[in-house]
Amino acid sequence: DTEVTQTPKHLVMGMTNKKSLKCEQHMGHRAMYWYKQKAKKPPELMFVYSYEKLSINESVPSRFSPECPNSSLLNLHLHALQPEDSALYLCASSPDGTMNTEAFFGQGTRLTVV
């Protein structure tokens, strides 16, 4: 299994809602990442988990809250988002964050905040 699976594929939420994005991989990877991608822009790093510990937080607003329940799962909890948070949210994983190997991306969750 060489897939990173993200659910849901699409999400529409109001500014007062609470929702969660989920990411799962079964490749035994120990580094997992959240990226945000706006249209016609590159993926922008949000968070890095290495061995289930948060190792990088790129000054992301607290309305985004990551969680890594185990080595295969990565969640992104969303609360009180703004319309400008609408974007494609990409999850990625790599074997070991300390080594330089390929990062595998999920298909993404396309989020619309209304």
Added chain:
Amino acid sequence: GENVEQHPSTLSVQEGDSAVIKCTYSDSASNYFPWYKQELGKRPQLIIDIRSNVGEKKDQRIAVTLNKTAKHFSLHITETQPEDSAVYFCAAKEAGTALIFGKGTTLSVSS
């Protein structure tokens, strides 16, 4: 932190021509340089990568070159085909960090 510059932002070529995309990076500690292809509505997919102990790498019609001294690396696509049309991102990474992407190049190959 790392900063990656990518040029050009758009590139149009005729089928069969070559395409070259160039990137520069700022952090001399970066030692991994992948290139991703992203088609509309799809995930970024790795097409080739190079590590800092190698100067050049080739995979069929795709090659990447790295100049560590100048801190730049380039993607070369030969004999372009319409299916090569996509957005291409370069990226740089230092061990223990994460990929930082360039702004992307939209490649259009016309037949």
